[in-house]
Amino acid sequence: MPGIHHRATKSRSGEGAPTVPSLPWQGNADRLLALAREGAPAMAQLVHDRFADDIHRVVYRVLGPDTEHEDVVQQVFVQVLRDVHRVREGAKLHSWVLAVAVNTARACIRRRKLKFWLESSTDTVEAWSSDDDPEGRELVHRTYALLRELRTDDRIAFSLRYIEGYQVREVAQLTGASLATVHRRLARGEADFKQLACQDELLRARLPGGAGEPKVTG
């Protein structure tokens, strides 16, 4: 994807767990699109092995550690496999796949907000024990707990910009929004996040001078 970095970083919890076989796609994006249009067999495997890490990472950044991660990622692949033949240029394939991932995660968040309203259910993260860095895990938990309080689009822009580290222009590409819209979402998300963070000791300590006074809601 033009302008968007491909981040290849090490997984944090691989110790002792089975590893995912590495089967890199050898052809280029144009070749993959051609195969899709021909209805070539084993497209699912080709698409998975080419895009799995990118899709996992984007969904992981937007949702955080989440019980629905697996289902959301599968939905991304379902849509990619259904519509990949409609992508006209190989150069746009990668950004299109990531945009599908962002949109599917957005749908999950919105569906969950509706469910929360209906059931008063608790939006929970996945539970796993950890060999290392309990403070880091607590930071992750609290940050995503606050992000859940933001507007959906603000949350997505915030996650992609500050946690994944995309530039504003890249966030605009991934979310299909204009630069001005992304700037507006980021500004609102930052303000809301800081307002919420000032009520959390751990996060407040990491945002010196920017959190302001706690907002009292009645």
Place this chain on the structure above:
Amino acid sequence: MSALERLGRAVAKGAGSLPPPDLRERVRSRVLTLEAGTAAVHLRWWRPAMAVALLLLATAGGWQAFGRADALAASAAGRQLMEGAWLTAAAKVPLDVSFEDRGHIKLAAQARGRLSRLSRSQVELALEDGLVDVDVKPKSGTAWTIAAGPYRVEVLGTAFAARWNVARSELEVRVVRGVVRVIGGSLEEHGVQLRAGDNLVASARNGQALISRTGPLSDGLAAPVASPAPAIAHEESAPEPTPSTPASAASSSLAPEGGEPAQRTRSVASLRELGQQARYADVMARAEELGFESLTRSLAVSDLALLADAARYQKQVARARSALLMLRQRFPGTAEAATATFLLGRLAADQGHDYAAAAKWFAIYSQEHPNGPMAAEALGRRAQLLALSGDHEGARAAASQYLQHYPSGPYAAVARGLRDGRSLKADP
């Protein structure tokens, strides 16, 4: 770099760039079953879902009430869990899952599974691989199940360990206390019933199963087991375990302490059996025959916890309080004593309506177990109870403390109200 960017980097580092490898492997397995062109079918779920959602909007109040009534709270690694949660123990660290009704499941290091059912009527752990220790308190109406490959281990109040070896398609079950039933695979149609001390090894690969009689469990399933026999074989029909089993954590020592006369030992054993059958009225009647106060001074920790449960379920507040206090006094530092502290608070609030006393017990729990499985609830309920007892300053302070630690916790809305000085109308 701005503070937000630094925070984002720290979060990214804490979370890692990708979810655990086993989760990604599960996704890969699922994706490889998809074929281009047929995938559209899978996306249509949202249409009926949306229709149902719109219908539910009209009856949201009733739906909420229903949802709360059947919910069973569970937590692990400091997180509230919901149905469907994946549970993954790290390479070297087990994962403890605590349930609201005092049930407890521990996934040994490297074990993984999913809470496929979580309600007051049914709890089911789909064990994907590895060893779990299960300790379920007798409670009528909740069916506990461990699903492993083609097998299902159905539980009544009991403690047992189960291991599913996915590579060998082999299930091992060792029962520490109570009775379980294992069904599925090539086992008999109605399954196999295992009692305390029984050890089952069943292979889904060759259909063989073996039940053997073992000594008290002391090290989970680490001890080697016999080779499978061609059919289900009972190696030894041993009597019920004697009450003098060693007091290992797993065996829970269901016997009274010290050298009791045989007759009394049998009576205590029958008391225990009644408890395992959830016949709490009979438990209390038998305990009165044997001398309730005497029992609280002599029973082993798990039996005493059972007696306290029976008294609570029968709403015998004074008896329950006595047993819980004795748990704290005689077994300080144990999980049972910690739970007893919390239950003393709940007992005082729910059955004694002594809100000030209840708040004190929850404060003691918070002080003694700031990271305990009920820490969040203890803090939240304390804030509510202080308000109900008229201590509004204390309630405001407790609410602020709660919000500081659990800003998105289940009591967050109530705590914000208390902090902001709104009156409390809800029953804690």
